[in-house]
Amino acid sequence: MATYRDSSDKLLTDYPRPSVAVDTAVLAVREGVLCVALVQNEKRRRLPGTFVHERETLADAVLRSLHDKAHIMGLRPRQLQVFDAPNRDTRGWVISVAHLVAAPQASISKAELTPMSEVRGLAFDHDLILELAVSTLRASYRASADPERLLGPEFTLLELLRLHSAIAGEPLGKDTFRRRVLGELVETDAYQPGLVGKPAKLFRHVEL
Amino acid sequence: MATYRDSSDKLLTDYPRPSVAVDTAVLAVREGVLCVALVQNEKRRRLPGTFVHERETLADAVLRSLHDKAHIMGLRPRQLQVFDAPNRDTRGWVISVAHLVAAPQASISKAELTPMSEVRGLAFDHDLILELAVSTLRASYRASADPERLLGPEFTLLELLRLHSAIAGEPLGKDTFRRRVLGELVETDAYQPGLVGKPAKLFRHVEL
DNA sequence: GCAATAGTGTCTGTAAGACAGTATGGT
DNA sequence: ACCATACTGTCTTACAGACACTATTGC
Numbered sequence: 001m002a003t004y005r006d007s008s009d010k011l012l013t014d015y016p017r018p019s020v021a022v023d024t025a026v027l028a029v030r031e032g033v034l035c036v037a038l039v040q041n042e043k044r045r046r047l048p049g050t051f052v053h054e055r056e057t058l059a060d061a062v063l064r065s066l067h068d069k070a071h072i073m074g075l076r077p078r079q080l081q082v083f084d085a086p087n088r089d090t091r092g093w094v095i096s097v098a099h100l101v102a103a104p105q106a107s108i109s110k111a112e113l114t115p116m117s118e119v120r121g122l123a124f125d126h127d128l129i130l131e132l133a134v135s136t137l138r139a140s141y142r143a144s145a146d147p148e149r150l151l152g153p154e155f156t157l158l159e160l161l162r163l164h165s166a167i168a169g170e171p172l173g174k175d176t177f178r179r180r181v182l183g184e185l186v187e188t189d190a191y192q193p194g195l196v197g198k199p200a201k202l203f204r205h206v207e208l
Numbered sequence: 209m210a211t212y213r214d215s216s217d218k219l220l221t222d223y224p225r226p227s228v229a230v231d232t233a234v235l236a237v238r239e240g241v242l243c244v245a246l247v248q249n250e251k252r253r254r255l256p257g258t259f260v261h262e263r264e265t266l267a268d269a270v271l272r273s274l275h276d277k278a279h280i281m282g283l284r285p286r287q288l289q290v291f292d293a294p295n296r297d298t299r300g301w302v303i304s305v306a307h308l309v310a311a312p313q314a315s316i317s318k319a320e321l322t323p324m325s326e327v328r329g330l331a332f333d334h335d336l337i338l339e340l341a342v343s344t345l346r347a348s349y350r351a352s353a354d355p356e357r358l359l360g361p362e363f364t365l366l367e368l369l370r371l372h373s374a375i376a377g378e379p380l381g382k383d384t385f386r387r388r389v390l391g392e393l394v395e396t397d398a399y400q401p402g403l404v405g406k407p408a409k410l411f412r413h414v415e416l
Numbered sequence: 417g418c419a420a421t422a423g424t425g426t427c428t429g430t431a432a433g434a435c436a437g438t439a440t441g442g443t
Numbered sequence: 444a445c446c447a448t449a450c451t452g453t454c455t456t457a458c459a460g461a462c463a464c465t466a467t468t469g470c
Contacts, residue, residue, distance in 0.1 A: 015227060015259045015261075016261070016262040017225040017226065017227055017228060018225065018228055018260065019223060019225055020225060020226055020228065020303070051223045052226065053223075053224070054224040054301065055294045055301055056294075057292055057293070057294065058290060058292045058303075079289060079290060081287060082266060082287060082290060082305055084265055084266045085265070086263045086264075086265065093262065093263055095228070095266075097290055156422090157422085157423090158421085158422085173459095173460065173461070174422090174423090175423080175424080175460085175461075175462085176458095176459060176460050176461075178422095178423075178424095179458085179459080179460095180458085180459075193468090194420085194421065194422085194467090194468060194469080195420095195421095195469085196419075196420050196421065196468075196469060196470085197419080197420040197421030197422070197467075197468055197469080198420085198421055198422045198423080198466065198467040198468050199421090199422080199467080199468065200421080200422060200423095201422085201423090364449090365449085365450095366448085366449085381432095381433065381434070382449090382450095383433085383434075383435085383450085383451085384432060384433050384434075386449095386450075386451095387431085387432080387433095388431085388432075401441090402440090402441060402442075402447085402448065402449085403442085403448095404441080404442060404443085404446080404447055404448070405440080405441060405442075405446080405447040405448025405449065406439070406440040406441045406442095406447080406448050406449040406450080407440080407441065407448090407449080408448080408449060408450090409449085409450090
């Protein structure tokens with residue numbers, strides 16, 4: 001590797017290189033509220049992250065950091081954006097690739113989740129990253145029914161509505177919502193036996 | 209800097225670090241056709257790019273590489289995504305932050321522009337980057353009138369329509385288009401003297 | 417019967433898309 | 444007068460948002 005040269009005839013290793021980190025906003029809905037998984041540093045709270053290891057994929061680094069620091073497994077990270085302000089990290093030249101992971105309720109333990117309304121003053125530029133992650137998640141749920149597969153495999157429309165309301169941060173009308181998402185879902189023959197009231201039809205996502 | 213330690217008590221410099229590059233798809237409309245600015249390597253054509261210099265911002269690296277390799281100046285790069293496949297560059301471990309720059313016709317010389325239809329087989333993963341750049345540009349012009357300020361400061365609706373048609377890669381209906389964008393523009397009192405036919409009103413972008 | 421939840425009929429407004437018309441300039 | 448271009452009236456379709464109504468269950 002070190003013998004190869006680029007077009008301006010410098011060794012790749014001659015270039016100063018930044019430390020490359022991944023930082024991940026793990027978002028989940030708990031009791032109708034949008035929450036984020038935080039970890040505690042020496043002084044301040046921050047998003048879980050790590051430096052990338054040699055020849056490791058960014059997505060793999062995200063999964064490794066979530067496993068090691070937050071005991072979260074089996075999710076699909078989504079790359080957001082590189083944060084590269086030269087002095088964002090006081091320890092040195094560190095650029096961070098921000099990621100978003102949406103977590104179904106089952107995959108995450110309760111204690112680590114902090115409601116969005118209680119989050120302020122995270123370390124580094126993690127407030128910015130979190131803001132971007134939330135608006136990205138909101139936009140993707142405005143665009144389709146359950147892009148992150150937070151529900152499943154079978155669910156009622158009310159469950160889906162509650163998920164959307166939690167993510168949007170405001171209550172949504174049930175009839176409008178119903179007609180908006182019906183086209184993206186497939187009906188099943190099954191019903192959820194209502195604890196009270198008319199039983200609700202169960203739906204699933206398209207394509208198995 | 210080297211005296212600071214992270215939470216797992218390793219020096220920042222102890223981590224292996226990737227070379228970090230920026231590669232940029234410079235898109236411009238020339239004679240009604242969407243084009244991209246390419247540079248020639250030893251063997252294959254590629255997007256202009258460079259390695260980031262120490263403590264340099266990614267956007268600054270993009271501007272520097274465009275200035276040095278393609279003599280393009282004064283534009284606003286937009287970050288797309290990190291490409292991090294471990295073997296995307298045969299010279300070593302290189303991750304690339306892909307960027308998009310939309311260039312008004314004046315800012316770029318004719319010779320370097322290649323129509324999109326004639327582009328195939330770029331070096332590295334630059335075909336992928338270019339594909340992402342084009343779909344991103346198309347999406348942003350579907351969403352609003354002239355987000356990249358390719359026209360200006362004054363222009364007719366026909367000029368804007370031709371720009372949109374070139375970016376979309378297909379002709380668009382003029383009456384529908386007119387009503388779609390009118391709300392985002394401000395009328396002026398001026399008219400463009402028609403070479404033939406009724407003179408067209410000149411418009412400008414919102415917010416000065 | 418009542419309470420509670422599921423689902424529908426229908427009216428509003430808005431916006432896209434298409435067609436054909438009118439308006440205004442140059443020659 | 445004629446042509447080419449700029450602009451508008453209007454119809455159709457579709458869909459979001461809201462309200463009220465009907466439907467089906469457990470008790």
